[in-house]
Amino acid sequence: MSVHRRTTGQEVVLDSVDWTVHRGQHWALLGPNGAGKTTMLRLTGALLHPTTGTVDVLGYRLGRVDVRELRARIGFVNAAQKVPLDATAHTVVLTGATGTVQPLWRMYDAAARERAHLLLAELDCKELARRAFGDCSGGQRARILIARALMSDPSLLLLDEPFNALDLPSREDLVDALYRLATGRPGLSTVTVTHHPEELPPSTSHAFLLREGRELVSGPVETVLTSENFTACFGRPIRVESYDGRWYARSTAVSPERRRREPQPSQDPRP
């Protein structure tokens, strides 16, 4: 499958990507800025069609299915999600049932309201139910939006940089929440776009490295998140290490100035 730039129709945004996500798998999608990660996620979320090739999502081929029905079965979380800031966290989660920005009150029965409470509890946001979304912290908002995306009980959850601008405790809370989701919902598949392997929960099963619109490597996470692959993907020496099921990356390129001032990095640094 390939995608060309909409404006010119010439430049290739994604080229010959061949990718399958199976039920219950948890993928990380990584690559430099502009590599095509969001484009890949939008294709997977039936928000974009390929220019050439085919995309099958949850057994349906894009172009031959009512995308509105398909989108209802996919949870999509991104920072661009429009949310009324004065709506309570509970209301924001409820809008996930209708896929709307504003609540459609007549559409939510008692079961839906209860489900929204349960999802907030699952994402560790139970106490935020009555708080205005605009008064919630970035980390709380991220978890509320995930609860919102789960309202339609999707089989596929797509997360586009969910850790954006989170501080360390909020990041760790979200890592825990995603880990609990993955382990508590065996039928759910997830794809998480991120710039930092530190943000990946230990439940991450697979990874896909994208560079300049092409697949560099994909497969089981432990075979993909390697220093060699990251160095090739980001175009500079990067050391990747795994510790307690988490992943850590840092550049090993040292400027001549720093080399003069500081000792060389040891051969066996611990994160």
Ligand SMILES: Nc1ncnc2c1ncn2[C@@H]1O[C@H](COP(=O)(O)OP(=O)(O)OP(=O)(O)O)[C@@H](O)[C@H]1O
């Ligand atoms: N609607 C569009 N029209 C034209 N070009 C686009 C469009 N959407 C994306 N692109 C281009 O496609 C390329 C890939 O963009 P994409 O947002 O998928 O990359 P990304 O890997 O998610 O980047 P980042 O890490 O910076 O978010 C970029 O060069 C971008 O400018």
